[in-house]
Amino acid sequence: MQKSNVDIRSLQIGFGGLKVLENLDLHVGASEFLVLLGPSGCGKSTLLNAIAGLIEVKGGEIHIGGRDVTWAEPKDRGIAMVFQSYALYPRMSVRRNMSFGLKVARTPQSEIERRVAEAAQMLRLTNLLERRPSELSGGQRQRVAIGRALVRHAGVYLFDEPLSNLDAQLRAELRVEIKRLHARLGATMIYVTHDQIEALTLADRIAVMQGGVIQQLDTPKKIYREPVNRFVASFVGSPAMNFIPGKLARGSEVAFIAGVNQLSLTGYAFRSQPTEAPAVLGIRPEHIELTASNDPSSVSARVEMVEPMGADTLIWCRLADGTAFSLRHDADTQVRVGDTLTVRFPADAMSLFDETSGQRL
Amino acid sequence: MRLSLNSRLSAISALLPALLVMLVVYIGATSWTVWISLTSSRMLPNNNFVGLRQYQILLGNDRWITSVHNIVIYGVLFVSLALLIGFLLAVAIDQRIRAEDTIRSIYLYPYSMSFVVTGLVWQWLLNPTLGIQHVLRSWGFEGATFDWIVRPETAIYCLVVAGVWQASGLVMAIMLAGLRGVDEEIWKAARVDGLPKWRVYVSIIIPMMGASFATAAVLLSTGVVRLYDLSVAMTNGGPGIASEVPAKFVMDHLFERANIGLATAAATTMLITVVAVVAPYLYWRTRKGEVR
Numbered sequence: 001m002q003k004s005n006v007d008i009r010s011l012q013i014g015f016g017g018l019k020v021l022e023n024l025d026l027h028v029g030a031s032e033f034l035v036l037l038g039p040s041g042c043g044k045s046t047l048l049n050a051i052a053g054l055i056e057v058k059g060g061e062i063h064i065g066g067r068d069v070t071w072a073e074p075k076d077r078g079i080a081m082v083f084q085s086y087a088l089y090p091r092m093s094v095r096r097n098m099s100f101g102l103k104v105a106r107t108p109q110s111e112i113e114r115r116v117a118e119a120a121q122m123l124r125l126t127n128l129l130e131r132r133p134s135e136l137s138g139g140q141r142q143r144v145a146i147g148r149a150l151v152r153h154a155g156v157y158l159f160d161e162p163l164s165n166l167d168a169q170l171r172a173e174l175r176v177e178i179k180r181l182h183a184r185l186g187a188t189m190i191y192v193t194h195d196q197i198e199a200l201t202l203a204d205r206i207a208v209m210q211g212g213v214i215q216q217l218d219t220p221k222k223i224y225r226e227p228v229n230r231f232v233a234s235f236v237g238s239p240a241m242n243f244i245p246g247k248l249a250r251g252s253e254v255a256f257i258a259g260v261n262q263l264s265l266t267g268y269a270f271r272s273q274p275t276e277a278p279a280v281l282g283i284r285p286e287h288i289e290l291t292a293s294n295d296p297s298s299v300s301a302r303v304e305m306v307e308p309m310g311a312d313t314l315i316w317c318r319l320a321d322g323t324a325f326s327l328r329h330d331a332d333t334q335v336r337v338g339d340t341l342t343v344r345f346p347a348d349a350m351s352l353f354d355e356t357s358g359q360r361l
Numbered sequence: 362m363r364l365s366l367n368s369r370l371s372a373i374s375a376l377l378p379a380l381l382v383m384l385v386v387y388i389g390a391t392s393w394t395v396w397i398s399l400t401s402s403r404m405l406p407n408n409n410f411v412g413l414r415q416y417q418i419l420l421g422n423d424r425w426i427t428s429v430h431n432i433v434i435y436g437v438l439f440v441s442l443a444l445l446i447g448f449l450l451a452v453a454i455d456q457r458i459r460a461e462d463t464i465r466s467i468y469l470y471p472y473s474m475s476f477v478v479t480g481l482v483w484q485w486l487l488n489p490t491l492g493i494q495h496v497l498r499s500w501g502f503e504g505a506t507f508d509w510i511v512r513p514e515t516a517i518y519c520l521v522v523a524g525v526w527q528a529s530g531l532v533m534a535i536m537l538a539g540l541r542g543v544d545e546e547i548w549k550a551a552r553v554d555g556l557p558k559w560r561v562y563v564s565i566i567i568p569m570m571g572a573s574f575a576t577a578a579v580l581l582s583t584g585v586v587r588l589y590d591l592s593v594a595m596t597n598g599g600p601g602i603a604s605e606v607p608a609k610f611v612m613d614h615l616f617e618r619a620n621i622g623l624a625t626a627a628a629t630t631m632l633i634t635v636v637a638v639v640a641p642y643l644y645w646r647t648r649k650g651e652v653r
């Protein structure tokens with residue numbers, strides 16, 4: 001099976017007067033699993049459809065496997081695609097759904113049978129081959145849709161929110177299955193989702209999009225730990241990152257002033273020389289630590305609400321000056337509403353953002 | 362319990378008028394028709410039972426035989442052509458053409474005309490000395506001949522042409538609704554699979570549109586059974602008896618020829634034929650419904 005890279009150069013796409021993508025550049029390496037993540041309407045499907053050749057581009061170039069396919073028909077691009085609504089051919093059996101495209105392309109019958117059998121075995125569909133889509137469950141339908149893509153032996157597989165019509169448990173199961181498939185085939189995959197768990201678990205790299213622009217393109221770990229701006233920080237992570245407004249101060253050491261509290265920033269990797277200016281501190285709930293009250297860098301906060309979440313507990317607190325934040329603690333925590341906690345914000349787990357531009361400092 | 366009894370009572374009382382109308386008008390009138398067909402009634406109904414005599418006469422009646430022959434030709438051609446043309450029109454409009462609304466209204470327009478108007482328009486168009494043939498000849502195509510309507514062996518096809526012209530717009534509207542109901546992602550999947558457009562229609566879309574085809578076919582079929590005014594307005598059954606149809610046979614024998622017995626025998630035969638076609642279908646439908 002060939003593995004193609006995808007190279008998108010200053011792509012422009014619009015519908016009528018509406019510009020959806022403008023000068024978008026993206027390079028996806030061969031065998032890479034790239035996830036396009038973003039809120040509804042940010043242009044993820046548009047980008048994917050453009051790669052597939054299903055919508056016309058206004059400008060720019062798309063190269064797949066080193067070949068310029070900007071104006072090629074979808075079938076000639078060496079791609080296969082899986083759709084959100086499955087898009088199975090309803091009156092055809094599972095076998096015919098998978099084989100029809102190959103048959104029309106005049107693939108030899110023995111080759112068709114081999115490929116269908118292989119895909120069916122990989123996706124555990126062998127017993128369902130003679131059924132109609134209407135006789136299958138949602139999860140089975142989506143596996144058939146994936147099977148129909150697999151038999152194409154494409155260089156790039158495109159997925160447009162393939163799991164969003166499934167319930168939570170099936171989604172988790174199929175997520176694992178897709179990941180296993182990627183490991184086994186080593187094929188290039190581009191996967192659209194607005195579910196950040198899917199993105200974080202599946203991706204080699206994630207492209208976080210907003211308003212038709214890729215905000216950050218990085219490994220899941222980097223995206224999670226070092227978001228480049230407030231949008232990425234707030235979009236990725238659940239429960240969400242805490243944001244505390246305040247300002248930077250340069251005394252003997254750089255510190256963050258939030259109301260009456262002063263937090264040390266020793267150990268924070270600034271991107272440029274810090275200046276004294278208003279800023280926003282971002283920190284994830286699981287990075288806030290409980291500590292002894294004599295710790296000099298600690299602050300105290302009152303517990304307002306306790307949310308048990310199974311594996312752990314989310315504790316909502318408020319600082320003396322009214323700033324609210326949440327922190328994650330053990331499932332068997334003894335903390336009660338009304339308690340006063342002493343907490344520490346470790347500088348190396350923080351993200352600092354410019355107040356006006358929202359960019360990481 | 363009392364409440365449900367109450368609500369059931371009110372439901373029954375609400376349905377009662379419709380139920381009465383149905384019992385008296387439909388069942389009553391139908392039974393009366395069947396009964397009269399077994400009597401020797403001529404101008405006025407009587408109760409002189411003669412068994413199946415009227416049916417024997419009917420089967421020996423040339424005009425009835427021609428009518429049945431014609432309605433079969435008309436039925437098969439009209440339903441299949443109207444479905445085909447209506448579907449093709451819908452496909453054409455579904456290509457997201459400009460001025461779609463206008464074209465759709467134009468196609469649908471013939472359906473708003475009564476059969477009498479349709480019949481008169483087409484009688485004029487097909488008339489060799491006034492219509493299409495005349496126009497073609499006046500343009501210099503001296504040999505142009507289009508005289509189907511005055512030739513006995515082709516007159517019935519003129520009814521088909523007019524009927525199809527009138528009904529295709531309706532079929533198109535039904536089919537277009539069906540086509541618009543097809544998930545856009547199916548089209549995308551087919552493009553990725555590299556299927557040519559005609560192949561997608563033939564192998565994927567048409568099999569999906571069973572309900573639309575059934576709806577249109579049922580509507581068209583009722584039009585076939587009722588076919589009367591088109592024949593009257595276009596050819597008046599002629600030339601000779603070449604374009605007679607069963608409904609016209611019944612009407613003529615009821616009101617012009619004063620032969621109520623024969624007319625009701627013909628009407629009963631039509632009813633039995635329709636029931637023979639519809640009953641198995643309904644049975645099959647309900648069985649299918651139970652299996653699901």
Ligand SMILES: Nc1ncnc2c1ncn2[C@@H]1O[C@H](COP(=O)(O)OP(=O)(O)OP(=O)(O)O)[C@@H](O)[C@H]1O
Pocket residue numbers: 015018020038039040041042043044045046047194
């Ligand atoms: N056919 C179209 N005509 C006009 N505008 C469109 C069309 N398709 C998409 N858009 C617009 O383009 C923008 C991006 O749409 P797109 O479908 O790519 O979003 P998305 O990121 O896939 O969202 P979702 O998560 O809801 O699927 C939206 O603002 C949408 O309104």
Ligand SMILES: [Mg+2]
Pocket residue numbers: 044045046160161
């Ligand atoms: Mg989308």
